[in-house]
Amino acid sequence: MFEDLLQSSASSSLLGAIVLLLLLYLWSSSLSSPTNQRELPGPKPLPLLGNLLQVDLKELDSSLFHLSKQYGPVFTVYFGLKKVVVLAGYRTVKEALVNHAEEFGDRMITPIFHDFSKENGILFTSGDTWKEMRRFALSTLRDLGMGKRSTEGQIIEECDNLIEEFKKHKGKAFNNSRTIAYASTNIISALVFGKRFEYSDPELHTTVERSHESFYLAGTKSIQNI
Missing domain, CATH: 1.20.5 (Single alpha-helices involved in coiled-coils or other helix-helix interfaces)
Incomplete structure (x- = not known):
């Protein structure tokens, strides 16, 4: 035996x-x-692992930006067996997504978001569905005043509130990321719902925190691999 x-x-x-x-x-x-x-330039991948040993998954954006200095603004990396084309830098991304929006209209949807959205909405759709929803969203936002002078007053008002919030720190160094997030959230809220929040409002804090947490979780390795 x-x-x-x-x-x-x-x-x-x-x-x-x-x-x-x-x-x-x-x-x-x-x-x-x-x-x-x-193929596009890029670091040589290892069998099965690809370039996973050459990037820091906890600071993926910094790792890819560092590689772009060696391989240029458009290059290829492999996350395991998955091939990914990286666009690095504002000009490159604008050229792709604005000047060549049709060619870059398709995108890979992570399976967990595919199951979650059921191919609805804008963020987690692709192809013809995404193009149709994008046209609808832009048309609706224009009806709400996006790109028109009617929204200028709301934006200027929020900028004034943001400046006053900055003045409270009396010239001392501070982390302005949350404050700017509150301001941008208020502009969207004013355009869509006709209401803004005070920067000390707990409801505004909760909304921004949950939004940031959702985006953070969406980019984590565990979610991307599901």
Whole structure:
């Protein structure tokens, strides 16, 4: 019986080694194929791991920006077996998303967000559905006054409130990220709901905190891999 267990264990190990070698072969073959010779520049990926050892997943934006200094504003990285094209810098992103919006209209939707949104809304849709929802959203926002002089007064009023909030610190250094978030949230709230909040309002704090937490969680490795 002991010998049978040893033989079974050896067979399992041999099978695992064969599968691993096959994956390595397929990986090396895909990288050496003629279609990949025209790929964008980027760090050389490792088998199975890709470039995961070359980036800090906790500070992914900083890691990718650092790589852009070596490989340029448009380059390729592999998160495991997943190929990702990175656009780095304001000009590059604007060129892609504004000047070539149609070509960049499709995007990969993480499965958990696909199940959550059921292909509705703007943030978690792609292709023709996203384009239709985008047109509807822009049309609705214009009806609410976006891009018109009617919204100028609300924005100026919020800017005045923001300046007064800054003055409370009397020239001392402070973290202005939350205050600016409160101001931008107030502008959206005033346009959509006709109401703004005081910067000390707990309801405003809760809204901004939950929004930030949602965006943070959406970018974490555990969510992206689901």
